[in-house]
Structures are given as C-alpha cells and as structure tokens.
Amino acid sequence: xxxxxxxxxxxxxxxxxxxxxxxxxxxxxxxxxxxxxxxxxxxxxxxxxxxxxxxxxxxxxxxxxxxxxxxxxxxxxxxxxxxxxxxxxxxxxxxxxxxxxxxxxxxxxxxxxxxxxxxxxxxxxxxxxxxxxxxxxxx
Numbered sequence: 675x676x677x678x679x680x681x682x683x684x685x686x687x688x689x690x691x692x693x694x695x696x697x698x699x700x701x702x703x704x705x706x707x708x709x710x711x712x713x714x715x716x717x718x719x720x721x722x723x724x725x726x727x728x729x730x731x732x733x734x735x736x737x738x739x740x741x742x743x744x745x746x747x748x749x750x751x752x753x754x755x756x757x758x759x760x761x762x763x764x765x766x767x768x769x770x771x772x773x774x775x776x777x778x779x780x781x782x783x784x785x786x787x788x789x790x791x792x793x794x795x796x797x798x799x800x801x802x803x804x805x806x807x808x809x810x811x812x813x
Contacts, residue, residue, distance in 0.1 A: 679807060683770050684763035686802035687784045687792035693718050696727065696751035700738055703729075703750055712793045716783055717754045726783055726790060727756030760785040763792075767799045774799075 690709045693716045698706075703715055710731075717727030729750055737753040738745055760783045761770050773779070774796060781795035 681767050681803050681806045682763060683761050683765045683767060683784055683794050683799075684791075685806050686767060686798040687763070687794040688712055688798060689792040691716055691783075691790070691793045693790065694729075694750055696720070696749065696754065698750050699746055700734055700748045700750060700753070701745035704734070704745065712781070713795075714781055714793065715750065716790055716793070717750055717756065722788075725757035726760065726785070727751070727754040728758045728781075728783065729754045730780070758783060760790075761794060762786065767803045770794060771796070771799055 688709070688711070691712045691714075692703075692707050692709050694703045694706070696717050707715065713731050715729045717729060719726055727750075733753050733755070734745075737743070738748050759773070759777055759779060761773065763784050763786050770782075774782070781793055783790045784792045784794050
C-alpha cells in the first residue's frame with residue numbers, strides 16, 4: 675500500500691499578493707499592482723464584520739476594457755466578487771482542488787484567523803504540489 679504524502683495549501687500558496695480598498699479606482703489599483711503573477715487583487719474588508727472580495731484581471735478585461743469603460747472612473751467595488759470562497763492554509767491540496775472543481779474557482783485567498791496569508795491557484799496546486807511530492811519521495 676503506497677502512502678501519498680500530505681501537501682497543504684500553505685506548502686504551495688503564493689504569499690506575495692496585492693490587496694486594495696474597494697474604493698480604489700481600477701486605474702490606481704493597476705498602477706500599484708506589484709504581483710501580476712497572482713492574476714488578481716484581494717479587496718480588503720471595510721471592518722471586522724465585512725468579508726474579503728476579489729477582482730481577477732479577467733474581470734477588469736471583461737467589465738472595464740471590453741465595454742470601453744474608463745479605468746479612472748470605475749471603482750474596484752463595482753466589479754469585484756464578494757464574498758469569496760476562502761481556504762484554510764492547512765487544507766490538503768487534494769481537497770482544495772475538489773473545492774475548486776465543485777465551485778468552478780481558479781484561485782482563492784488563503785485565510786487564517788481572519789487574515790489573508792496568500793493566494794492559491796490551480797497552477798500552485800499542480801506545479802508546486804507535484805514538485806513538493808517529488809521532494810518528499812527523495813527524503
């Protein structure tokens with residue numbers, strides 16, 4: 675019986691991501707965006723009772739660029755998804771992949787104790803997860 679090593683979301687998530695306020699314009703958010711490899715912006719909570727939101731670069735393309743809206747005149751809150759499904763850092767990537775499939779997600783914030791620690795995507799789970807499993811086999 676072979677044992678598949680457990681790989682958690684924490685092992686594969688990206689810890690570098692961009693967080694913006696919902697009132698930020700799309701233009702300002704894009705100017706300040708540093709981590710385009712995450713392909714999204716996390717929208718911060720307004721207060722402790724609020725929820726996180728998310729804007730994908732594809733949302734900006736679809737809801738701003740393709741309909742010829744001026745990015746300087748569109749606020750992030752107008753195009754964001756909120757609330758978003760979040761995952762725990764200790765979740766096994768196999769369950770995270772199933773969650774993504776069930777709800778047709780491409781990425782999700784990783785949240786612990788009410789704070790975003792990172793972003794996880796299919797790419798992270800497949801590529802980084804595969805590399806982590808190879809490293810575990812070598813040990």
